[in-house]
Amino acid sequence: MAKTPPNFLFPTNFRNGKNIKRLIKDLNVQGYGIAVYLLETLAETEGHQYPISDIDLLADEMNVSVPVINIVINAYGLFEVIEFEDGSQFISVQLNKWLEPYYKQVEQRSLAGKVSSEKRRIKQEQQLLELSQLNSIQQPLNDSSTINKRKNKRINKSSIFSSDEDEAEKLKQFNNQLFHIQKAKDLEIEKLENLAQANTHTQVIEIEI
Numbered sequence: 001m002a003k004t005p006p007n008f009l010f011p012t013n014f015r016n017g018k019n020i021k022r023l024i025k026d027l028n029v030q031g032y033g034i035a036v037y038l039l040e041t042l043a044e045t046e047g048h049q050y051p052i053s054d055i056d057l058l059a060d061e062m063n064v065s066v067p068v069i070n071i072v073i074n075a076y077g078l079f080e081v082i083e084f085e086d087g088s089q090f091i092s093v094q095l096n097k098w099l100e101p102y103y104k105q106v107e108q109r110s111l112a113g114k115v116s117s118e119k120r121r122i123k124q125e126q127q128l129l130e131l132s133q134l135n136s137i138q139q140p141l142n143d144s145s146t147i148n149k150r151k152n153k154r155i156n157k158s159s160i161f162s163s164d165e166d167e168a169e170k171l172k173q174f175n176n177q178l179f180h181i182q183k184a185k186d187l188e189i190e191k192l193e194n195l196a197q198a199n200t201h202t203q204v205i206e207i208e209i
Contacts, residue, residue, distance in 0.1 A: 006044075006103075006106075008098040008099045008102060009101060010039075011098075015032065019076045019077050019078065020032065020035070020076070020078075022076060023035060023072065023075075023076045023078075026071075027068065027071070027072070031068075031072060034068065034069060034072045035072050037061075037062055038050075038058070038069070038072065038073065038078075038079065038090075038092075039092060042090075042091065043095060043099065048091060048096060048099070049089040049090065049091045050091075051087055051088070051089055052081065052088040052089065052090060053088070055069050055070065078094065079091065079092050080092070
């Protein structure tokens, strides 16, 4: 992804400087256009510097001659040529000043991003700590709850067994009661049958007499 060129505050009265007026007088408005083009080129290059050896490329882009570009760079105080081990570079001190607000804004955003990231890190660590503490508290409660559940389960089972035993005992007692009632009825019937037979025997004796 290409890096976005930085914005710089280009003064609206730039054309009114004596050096710019001289530039326009010597090279017409084309000279002014060349100066602005060079400033924009420096703004988007790494380190805001451009090699003198590649001026011919800029000349092709602007469709002007290399000598005209050299005049704009060297004759009007807009640019400076710096010598490096790997060759000469031209820069603009004015452009670097214009870029200062941009880099201050970049630095502030970077600092704000770091602060925000640090806040998120601290918040995450705090959440992890709280979660760890909650788990350490919850674990004994869970263990106690499990023990209570087991106790209740045993009690419930005991209650079920006790209830079954009570029902069985009640059923046994009920059966015994039925047995005794039936036995009493059988005895009563037997007595009635014996009495009936006795009466019949008595009647027979009376007839014979």
